Amino acid sequence: MPAGPRQLTGDTVASALSAALPGAVATATAEWVEVEPARILDALRWLHDDAEMDAKQLSNLCAVDRHDRFEVVYHLQSMDRNHQIVVKAVVGEHDDPALPSCYPVYKGALLQEREVYDLMGIRFEGHPDLRRMFLWEGYPGFPLRKDFLQIPDHHPGLPKFPFEEPGVQAR
Amino acid sequence: MTTATEPYVLNIGPQHPSTHGVFRLRVVMDGERIQDMDMVVGYLHRSMEKLAEERTYTQNIPFTDRADYLAAMSGNLGYCLAVEMLSGVEVPERASYLRVIFAELQRIASHSMANGTFVNDAGAWQTPLMYMFRERERILDLFEMTGGARLTTNYMRIGGVAFDPPPEFFPAIESLVSDLPDRIDEYAELLIDNEILLARSRGVGTITAEDAINGSLSGPMLRGSGVPWDLRKAEPYCVYDRMDFDIPVGRNGDAYDRFLVRLEEVRQSTKIIQQALDALPAGPHKTDTPLALRPEPGEAYGRVEGPRGELGFYVVSDGGSAPFRFHIRAPSLINLSLLREMAIGASLPDAIVALGSVDIVVGEIDR
Numbered sequence: 001m002p003a004g005p006r007q008l009t010g011d012t013v014a015s016a017l018s019a020a021l022p023g024a025v026a027t028a029t030a031e032w033v034e035v036e037p038a039r040i041l042d043a044l045r046w047l048h049d050d051a052e053m054d055a056k057q058l059s060n061l062c063a064v065d066r067h068d069r070f071e072v073v074y075h076l077q078s079m080d081r082n083h084q085i086v087v088k089a090v091v092g093e094h095d096d097p098a099l100p101s102c103y104p105v106y107k108g109a110l111l112q113e114r115e116v117y118d119l120m121g122i123r124f125e126g127h128p129d130l131r132r133m134f135l136w137e138g139y140p141g142f143p144l145r146k147d148f149l150q151i152p153d154h155h156p157g158l159p160k161f162p163f164e165e166p167g168v169q170a171r
Numbered sequence: 172m173t174t175a176t177e178p179y180v181l182n183i184g185p186q187h188p189s190t191h192g193v194f195r196l197r198v199v200m201d202g203e204r205i206q207d208m209d210m211v212v213g214y215l216h217r218s219m220e221k222l223a224e225e226r227t228y229t230q231n232i233p234f235t236d237r238a239d240y241l242a243a244m245s246g247n248l249g250y251c252l253a254v255e256m257l258s259g260v261e262v263p264e265r266a267s268y269l270r271v272i273f274a275e276l277q278r279i280a281s282h283s284m285a286n287g288t289f290v291n292d293a294g295a296w297q298t299p300l301m302y303m304f305r306e307r308e309r310i311l312d313l314f315e316m317t318g319g320a321r322l323t324t325n326y327m328r329i330g331g332v333a334f335d336p337p338p339e340f341f342p343a344i345e346s347l348v349s350d351l352p353d354r355i356d357e358y359a360e361l362l363i364d365n366e367i368l369l370a371r372s373r374g375v376g377t378i379t380a381e382d383a384i385n386g387s388l389s390g391p392m393l394r395g396s397g398v399p400w401d402l403r404k405a406e407p408y409c410v411y412d413r414m415d416f417d418i419p420v421g422r423n424g425d426a427y428d429r430f431l432v433r434l435e436e437v438r439q440s441t442k443i444i445q446q447a448l449d450a451l452p453a454g455p456h457k458t459d460t461p462l463a464l465r466p467e468p469g470e471a472y473g474r475v476e477g478p479r480g481e482l483g484f485y486v487v488s489d490g491g492s493a494p495f496r497f498h499i500r501a502p503s504l505i506n507l508s509l510l511r512e513m514a515i516g517a518s519l520p521d522a523i524v525a526l527g528s529v530d531i532v533v534g535e536i537d538r
Contacts, residue, residue, distance in 0.1 A: 006406050031470075056384050060472065060483050062498040073485065075472055075500075079384060079398065082405050086472070108387020110508050119220070134213035134537055143221050 007031070007084045008053075016053065020046050032073075032086035040072075040089045041100040041126075047076060047085060048105050054078040055085050058106035061113065063120045065146045070097050070122055091122065101127035119144040176202050181519070185214050189292055189523045192533030196526075198519065205522055208514045210507065215537040223497035228254050228329060228464045231497060235484070236323040238499055239535035241284055244277035244314075245477035246499075247327035252408055253473025253484040254329050258466035265454040266331035267409040271447045272344070273314075273326060274409075274475070275440040279351070280310040281478035282433040282440075285391075285530040289430055290362060292527035293371040299362060306354055309347050316340050329464060331457030344448065351441045359434060372427040376513045376525030379424060386509045389502050390480025391432045392529060396424035402476035413450070414443045426528035433530075463492045470496075479503050479530055503535040 014028030017035070024039040035043040047055040055076035064071040069092050076085040091097040101124035103109045111133070113124040118133040121142030132139060141148055184195035193214035199207040219234045235250040236243030248270055255262060262270075284307060287300030311321040317336045318326040326333050362368055378388070383396040393400055401418045403411040419435035421428025466488040474483035483500030506529050514522040 058387050059389070059474075059481055060485060060498075060500040062485055062496075062500075064487055064496045075483070075485075079400050079405075084406075106387065107382070107385050108505060108508050110386075111504055112387070115504070134216040136213075143218060148221075 006082055007086065010034075010086065013047070013053065013085050013087075016050070017043060017046065020050070026090070032088050034088045034090060037089045037091055037099055040087075041102055041104065043087065044074065044076075044102045045105045047087070052081075053085065054081050056080070058102065058108045058112070059084070061102075061109055061116065063116045063122055063144075065120060065144065067146055068092075068094055070094070070120065072099055072116070072122065074102070096123070097121065098123040098125055100125050101130075103127055118142070121145060178206050185211070189527065190533075191288060191527070191531055192536075194531065194533045194536070196522075198514075198522070200519065203518050205514050205517055205519060208511050208522070210510065212504075212533070212536050215533050217538065219538045220497050220499065223494055225493060227462070227492050228258075228466075228494065229460075229462060231494065232327065232329075233323065233325050235499070236325055237534060238501065238538050239477065239479065239482070239503065239532045240322055241532050242277050242281045242478045242482075243322065243324045244273045244326060245281075245475055245482055247324065248274050248409075249473055249475040249477065249482045250484045250486075251327045251329050251473075252475065253471045253486045254464070254466070256473050257469060257471035257486055257488055258329070258464055260330045260460055260464075261458055262331055262409075263455045263458060264410075264452050265335075266456050266458075268447050268451045269332050269336070269456060270327060271409050271411065271414070272444055272451075273317075273324075273332070275443045275447070276310045276313060276344075278440045278478045279437050280307045282437050283307045285478070286358070286430055286433050289372075289426075289524075289527045289530070290368060293368050293426075293524050295362070295365070295368065299358065302354075302358065302361075306347075306351065309343075313340060313344055313347070316343065328457055328460070330460040331455070333457070335456045341448070344444070348441055348445050348448070352438065355434065355438050355441075363431070363434075368430075369427065371520075372430060372524055372528070373425055374423070375426045375517070375521045376528055377423060377425045378509055378513065382509060382512075383424065387505045388480070388509065389506070390477065391429050391436065392480060392506045394418065395421035395429035395432045395528075397421055402474060402481060406474075408475060410447070411443075414446050416440075416443050426524050429528045429530075465490060465492050474500065477502060479532065479535070480506060499535070499538055501535045501538060503529075503531040503533070507531065507536070 009030050010028040010033040014025045014033040018025040024043050026034040047053045057077040059077040060075035072089045074087040114133045178201045181198045184190040185193045195211040197209045223231045235246035283303035287303035290299045315321045380396045383393045399418045416439040468490045470487040472485045480502030485498040487496035489495040513525045
């Protein structure tokens with residue numbers, strides 16, 4: 001799987017991170033490092049402050065619903081060293097997910113965490129202004145969740161195209 | 172005798188010329204000064220990220236030009252780069268050059284719009300905007316000539332671009348590129364030392380470099396604060412590593428510096444287009460990619476330096492023909508992270524200028 005052109009591998013980040021904060025790293029792959037959700041703020045603060053990691057900017061924050069758990073993905077950027085670090089936190093609780101907010105470290109999380117809360121329903125504890133953003137207060141449910149539509153026979157995604165069936169000539 | 176004042180709520184928008192779209196500000200005023208500000212967005216929310224989960228990778232390309240409708244080419248490009256990263260599709264060299272040409276044309280068109288509406292907000296009512304629309308019009312004509320559409324271009328494809336430009340495209344773009352430097356000098360003469368613009372925008376909406384980085388700002392907002400950060404240099408995609416251009420930066424981080432950065436970026440884009448036209452190789456403009464593309468399970472974050480900043484696409488595949496997750500990292504939204512801090516304590520006209528200098532596109536904020 002492709003890592004971005006200037007991405008620090010998850011293993012590199014994981015070994016540095018677990019040396020500084022024992023027990024913070026859950027797993028790591030070549031692409032990303034997964035951090036224990038309770039330690040996410042500590043981990044991000046360390047990555048932000050460390051001279052080698054230098055993750056001064058939170059360039060992207062979003063969440064993925066994996067049906068039984070949520071992955072919150074942080075794309076961090078170092079301007080001086082010109083590398084990207086991908087950090088993930090997996091929230092196992094699917095009904096009322098919560099995660100510490102990273103606003104104390106990155107002010108840029110203000111609107112991005114609000115967006116994730118609005119559409120995915122993850123509460124960021126410690127966020128100064130966690131309200132719905134695109135939808136209104138009281139909107140039923142969180143539309144980006146995979147179970148949002150509650151249709152029993154709804155299978156997200158697409159069926160096979162006719163030309164993909166065996167024996168049918170495809171362009 | 173003393174006059175007691177009490178704070179009052181002032182509503183701006185959602186329909187207001189200074190909000191550049193369907194965007195609402197709820198401002199708490201104490202006399203002339205802003206005490207608090209809250210932005211209300213979502214009027215253009217079309218739930219693109221959810222809809223994309225039900226469409227093929229190719230069918231999702233039109234969403235990317237309807238997000239930031241003033242920079243459709245940049246949106247197309249960022250998304251196609253992300254899917255190409257995810258699926259390992261190769262792009263022919265001619266297509267990479269064409270992508271650079273169209274992305275830079277789009278930057279000029281978008282910056283013309285941004286600077287025109289910004290000086291509009293600052294009081295230069297309509298005249299400079301019409302000057303800048305003159306150039307934007309010619310660029311949109313080039314888009315129409317090539318792809319058939321002017322605004323929502325839907326021009327890039329996974330593995331290349333949809334069409335090769337027709338023969339009449341090349342004389343038209345050559346004449347545009349040779350005209351542009353003079354036109355930019357004309358704007359510069361008209362606006363750079365303009366007393367009213369200086370009075371209205373200098374020292375307004377100032378952001379320090381540290382705040383700009385920490386607040387996730389990107390694009391001219393970040394460079395206006397003096398951070399020389401441009402993805403075209405830092406993480407060159409397409410063929411930007413072969414192009415010779417400079418990254419303009421501001422000194423004070425105020426609205427005026429952002430205006431200057433955009434003006435200079437138009438000049439640099441002209442340079443890039445000229446180089447790309449000179450080096451444009453022959454060959455195919457697209458690789459043959461299956462319509463029902465099924466990338467291996469995985470994820471990719473493709474990003475480009477759009478006119479408004481880092482335009483990123485986070486695409487997750489579960490092996491199906493539609494993305495499992497499709498997220499747009501919208502610079503218009505994230506550049507507003509510091510709007511409240513910029514506005515508090517300012518007067519209302521200054522806050523309008525500060526908002527104008529952010530250069531938002533509401534279609535991209537709401538998606």
